Amino acid sequence: MSLKKLLKEKGYHRIDLEFTKTSHLELVAKINDIEGNFILDTGASSTCVGLEAVEHFKLLAEDSDVKAAGAGATDMLTQIAQKNSIEIMGWKKKKIDLVLFDLKHVNQALTDHKAEKVHGIIGADILKKGKAIIDYKNKALYLK
Template sequence: MSIPDKNHKTLIKCYALKSNHIYCKIELNSVQGVFLIDSGASNSCIDIERQDKFKLDKFKKSYSASGAGNEKFDAYKTKKGKFSYKKKVIDKLNFLLIDMSPINIALNKTDEVSIDGIIGADFLLKNNAILNFEEITLYV
């Protein structure tokens, strides 16, 4: 496994679930978490129940957000958190805190995994990420 080019400095090992979702184990504010990789999610998100786990401060104002369906839900923007992998800082970005229990309930129907958050298109585009499906790796 080699990194594609000089713009991609970090190789992150990922895993495939029975449901065909891809996830990785990455640190947020030096705490390891489990994150789905979802290019269809415009923003990276953290389960609001895990805000304290990752030492995230949120802004007071809530936003109305929506998922792939038409359902609306409240979301809170966080102050910047630090993403790292094997102690190497990859990026600092704001997250949306949302209730991820419906996602975890759905995932638990096929997989025994609980996710802490979602790595969305904001992170993937900013870091020109490449997901290698054959090797199940993410290059950033």
């Protein structure tokens, strides 16, 4: 039996992934019913949206004491947007809190390598909630 068939029987949703030119896994997700491009990052503890995408997703930003670090930048100020919905290819969750911070350095690195900019990062919080299984060979993410 294939992994795809086995996981479908267990109630998982299959999400197609694309490799960017920077070898990141990318997917399309909807935040509050608005579509955007996201990098899948198992090393990111929280799902994040770039400050420049706050209006795009109609997010309500609140100040946060959390400092973000990653991808060569540290001590970045963040905001938080609480109680949002997320949908990834039929898999849905409500009451999701999103970390908002400046993704310019991430998008600059992507565009430097002729890759598309992203609206945000899908992090470990969503992967845990969805009991994620990543199939690198077949470029698929499974969420339950």
